[in-house]
Amino acid sequence: xxxxxxxxxxxxxxxxxxxxxxxxxxxxxxxxxxxxxxxxxxxxxxxxxxxxxxxxxxxxxxxxxxxxxxxxxxxxxxxxxxxxxxxxxxxxxxxxxxxxxxxxxxxxxxxxxxxxxxxxxxxxxxxxxxxxxxxxxxxxxxxxxxxxxxxxxxxxxxxxxxxxxxxxxxxxxxxxxxxxxxxxxxxxxxxxxxxxxxxxxxxxxxxxxxxxxxxxxxxxxxxxxxxxxxxxxxxxxxxxxxxxxxxxxxxxxxxxxxxxxxxxxxxxxxxxxxxxxxxxxxxxxxxxxxxxxxxxxxxxxxxxxxxxxxxxxxxxxxxxxxxxxxxxxxxxxxxxxxxxxxxxxxxxxxxxxxxxxxxxxxxxxxxxxxxxxxxxxxxxxxxxxxxxxxxxxxxxxxxxxxxxxxxxxxxxxxxxxxxxxxxxxxxxxxxxxxxxxxxxxxxxxxxxxxxxxxxxxxxxxxxxxxxxxxxxxxxxxxxxxxxxxxxxxxxxxxxxxxxxxxxxxxxxxxxxxxxxxxxxxx
Numbered sequence: 064x065x066x067x068x069x070x071x072x073x074x075x076x077x078x079x080x081x082x083x084x085x086x087x088x089x090x091x092x093x094x095x096x097x098x099x100x101x102x103x104x105x106x107x108x109x110x111x112x113x114x115x116x117x118x119x120x121x122x123x124x125x126x127x128x129x130x131x132x133x134x135x136x137x138x139x140x141x142x143x144x145x146x147x148x149x150x151x152x153x154x155x156x157x158x159x160x161x162x163x164x165x166x167x168x169x170x171x172x173x174x175x176x177x178x179x180x181x182x183x184x185x186x187x188x189x190x191x192x193x194x195x196x197x198x199x200x201x202x203x204x205x206x207x208x209x210x211x212x213x214x215x216x217x218x219x220x221x222x223x224x225x226x227x228x229x230x231x232x233x234x235x236x237x238x239x240x241x242x243x244x245x246x247x248x249x250x251x252x253x254x255x256x257x258x259x260x261x262x263x264x265x266x267x268x269x270x271x272x273x274x275x276x277x278x279x280x281x282x283x284x285x286x287x288x289x290x291x292x293x294x295x296x297x298x299x300x301x302x303x304x305x306x307x308x309x310x311x312x313x314x315x316x317x318x319x320x321x322x323x324x325x326x327x328x329x330x331x332x333x334x335x336x337x338x339x340x341x342x343x344x345x346x347x348x349x350x351x352x353x354x355x356x357x358x359x360x361x362x363x364x365x366x367x368x369x370x371x372x373x374x375x376x377x378x379x380x381x382x383x384x385x386x387x388x389x390x391x392x393x394x395x396x397x398x399x400x401x402x403x404x405x406x407x408x409x410x411x412x413x414x415x416x417x418x419x420x421x422x423x424x425x426x427x428x429x430x431x432x433x434x435x436x437x438x439x440x441x442x443x444x445x446x447x448x449x450x451x452x453x454x455x456x457x458x459x460x461x462x463x464x465x466x467x468x469x470x471x472x473x474x475x476x477x478x479x480x481x482x483x484x485x486x487x488x489x490x491x492x493x494x495x496x497x498x499x500x501x502x503x504x505x506x507x508x509x510x511x512x513x514x515x516x517x518x519x520x521x522x523x524x525x526x527x528x529x530x531x532x533x534x535x536x537x538x539x540x541x542x543x544x545x546x547x548x549x550x551x552x553x554x555x556x557x558x559x560x561x562x563x564x565x566x567x568x569x570x571x572x573x574x575x576x577x578x579x580x581x582x583x584x585x
Contacts, residue, residue, distance in 0.1 A: 078268040089267055090209030093202075094217050096262035098224040100160070100202045103256050104167070104195045106228020108133060109383070113236050117245040122180045132183045134505060139192030140199070141501030147200045148494030156201040157266040163197025164259025166190055171253030175246045198259050200497060201266070204490050207479045208269050214479065215429065219419025219472040226412040226468075230405075359484050359492045364546035368483050369499045370538040372474060375437065376503035377510075377531030378444055379471065382463060383407070385511065386447075386456075389521040395453050403457055407464035414468020422473060430482045430543050433473060437536045440466040444529035448522030482546050503531070 081088070111133055118129050150159045170191030177183050203218065210217050232252075239248045359365045386407065390400040418436065422429045443463035450456040475493060478484055484492040511524035 078270050080270045080272055084209070084211040084271060085269075086210050086213050088209070089269075090206070090217070092265050093206050093209050093267075094221045096265045097202045097206050097218075097221040100198055100259055100262050101222055101224030102228035102232075103259050103262075104199050105225035106232055107171075107252060107256065108136065108195070109225060109229050110232040110236060113233055113240070114245055114249065117240065118180070118183070121245070124180050128180055132180070132187050134509070135184055135188030136192040136195065138501050138505040139189055140195040141497050141504050143193055143196045144200055144497035144501070145494040147196050148490055150197065151201045151204065152490060155268055156205045157263055157268070159197050159201050160263030160266055161260045163194045163199075163201075164257060164263055166194030167198060167259060168194075168253050168257040170194060171256055172250055173253075175250040175253065194259075196497075198263070200493060202262070203475060204493055205266050205269070207476055207486065207489060213423060214476060215422030215473060216419035218476040219415045219422075222472040223412045223415050226408050226415070229408050359488055359495060362484060362546075363548075364482065364542045365478075365484050365492060365496075367538045367541040367545055368478070369496055371437075371535045371542070372496055372500045373503050373535075374531040374538065375470065375474070375535035376500045377507040378440065378528035378535075379467070379504075379507075382444065382447070382467075382525065382528060385515070385521050385524045386460060389447070389525075390453075390456055392521055393451060393456065395456070399453055403453075403460045406457060407460040407467075410461045410464030411468035411471070414465035415472035416468075417465075418469035418473050428482070428543070429473075429477060429480055430539070433470065433477060434536060434539050436466055436469040436473075437532060437539055440470055441529050441532040441536060444525050444532055447525040482543055507531070 115129055118124070118132075122129075147159065147163075170186045170189075173190070174183055174186040177186060203222075206218060206221065207214055236248055236252065239251065243251075383404070386404060387400045390403055395403075418432075421427075422432060440463070443459060443466050446459045446462070447456070450459050475496070478492045478496060479486045479489045507528075511527050514523040514527055515521055517523075
């Protein structure tokens with residue numbers, strides 16, 4: 064089937080109408096926008112550590128209290144994911160992302176004038192955190208709608224924006240602080256994040272409309288089709304189809320597809336002459352789009368996938384927070400510790416691209432590839448405590464960064480696969496999924512910190528992350544069996560619901576009616 068696109072006058076003001084998922088087209092522009100949204104959201108969050116020492120000195124606060132700025136920001140970003148889904152379904156992805164860009168910029172600019180750490184909690188933690196949610200989640204959702212076969216690869220490559228942002232923003236902000244101070248540097252970052260508004264303006268909505276539907280909509284018959292009426296009567300009892308009624312009149316329209324059937328008794332012969340009309344001119348009403356479809360919570364496969372995200376999130380953030388303290392505790396210098404973190408970021412880029420390339424292969428069961436990557440990520444976390452020198456820690460960091468990239472760049476887009484919920488329910492599923500992740504995002508780093516303070520050993524933080532990742536792998540392994548079992552159960556229910564009727568009962572009665580009509584004419 065040939066794919067067509069409706070011509071529009073304003074490139075960014077009206078929806079794109081395709082006859083099938085384009086796997087390209089305007090989707091490349093959306094992918095370009097997503098790359099920069101990733102860089103200006105998660106890239107800034109990961110680079111915020113360059114301000115930690117300055118904030119501790121300016122506000123005379125401890126490292127733990129300053130670290131709550133990012134913890135609150137990440138929690139708000141994940142916790143408000145359902146709100147982002149509702150607003151996107153109500154007002155569209157473009158408007159929501161543009162509003163999120165304004166909030167992100169406003170929070171960061173206002174934070175540059177903060178006088179206490181509590182002001183930072185409100186401006187960056189709450190205001191910018193909400194803006195991050197409104198910017199990121201709708202962008203990745205609409206990007207998944209523009210691609211089908213290339214979805215995994217395009218999403219993985221576009222998500223590398225945050226990795227490249229860490230390379231560029233961290234040294235650039237550090238150099239800028241030396242020239243104009245941390246406050247004006249933070250102000251400059253806020254102004255730069257206003258570019259999210261431009262990225263949001265590029266997110267044109269997409270409508271998939273089959274060619275048959277377009278042809279049916281355009282083809283308007285010049286006159287009403289003639290109706291053929293079959294009077295099915297019996298000479299003695301005036302009944303048909305073995306019924307107890309005195310007569311049955313069936314009206315059909317040959318040009319329509321069978322639709323609603325209704326029985327209307329005539330006023331002059333109540334309960335004796337029933338007219339059955341097959342009326343298909345009126346199409347069934349289109350279902351209203353739900354702002355947030357909680358029916359995904361009844362899907363066992365999604366529940367297992369949500370628990371996977373909950374426990375796996377425990378292993379996402381803590382290693383990047385504790386890799387430098389762990390290396391310093393092993394006697395590695397600060398410069399070499401920074402090299403370890405940079406190597407982890409480079410490996411993450413390669414992991415994201417590699418995962419996208421592998422998942423783009425057809426045919427392939429993507430959920431199983433994700434499971435293998437999660438298991439290997441658990442192995443990488445368990446390996447950290449056994450490293451005792453620079454090269455051992457460097458090897459573990461590269462392996463962990465690569466496997467982290469394979470999982471972090473694909474776990475949300477995999478919601479669009481039929482093994483989880485499918486593309487139709489991805490928007491609502493992503494909101495609920497990220498909301499559930501927020502619980503682990505808020506509790507994960509403090510839990511690791513408590514273990515470190517209790518054991519006086521940074522290895523315990525990696526063990527806790529590895530334990531969470533193993534639990535995540537267990538739930539991920541149950542996703543496919545739950546989906547297969549649920550589909551099999553629904554198919555059995557559908558078969559049982561169909562009554563056992565003879566295939567030719569209509570043909571038999573119509574044949575009787577025709578023979579009866581011939582006798583009457585003769």
